[in-house]
Amino acid sequence: MIKVTQFTIHTSGKNGGATWNSPxxxxxxxxxxxxxxxxxTLYVGQRLNFDHVGLxxxxxxxxxxxxxxxDGTCADFLEWCKENDYIDDYTTESYTVAEGNN
Structure with missing residues (x-):
């Protein structure tokens, strides 16, 4: 069995563009x-639009x-991002999956 976590990150630009409002x-x-x-991952994936605060x-x-x-957990980091207005919200869900041959 392999433990995995699914992250859902919500962000938005100041102009409310559809890209940034999509999870x-x-x-x-x-x-x-x-x-x-x-x-x-959040930085390279360009899901945090640093230009949205103005050049x-x-x-x-x-x-x-x-x-x-x-230095904390992923949830601690995401909470920091939320408190500092880098993301709007997030959810995490952990579960286990069977290890397969593919």
Missing amino acids: YIFTRKDNNFDVEDLKT KDADAWEEKYRQAPT
């Missing part, structure tokens, strides 16, 4: 995924995200 859903194997991976503040906004604490 970003992805599933990862727990033993191959940690908080640093989650931080990188003048985008660099500071991005730098603050780079300094986000990753």
Whole structure:
């Protein structure tokens, strides 16, 4: 059995564009995924639109995200993102799946 977690991340731009209002859903194997991976996944996946704060503040906004604490759980990190307005909301769901040959 493999333990996996499904993440559903909700974000939105200041203009309410459809891309940013759509949930970003992805599933990862727990033993191959940690908080640093989650931080990188959200950044590289461009689901956090640092330009939405305005070009003048985008660099500071991005730098603050780079300094986000990753010493807790994935839920701790997502809560930090929510409290600091990088995401609107999130849910996580953990479950186990049978290990197959494919």
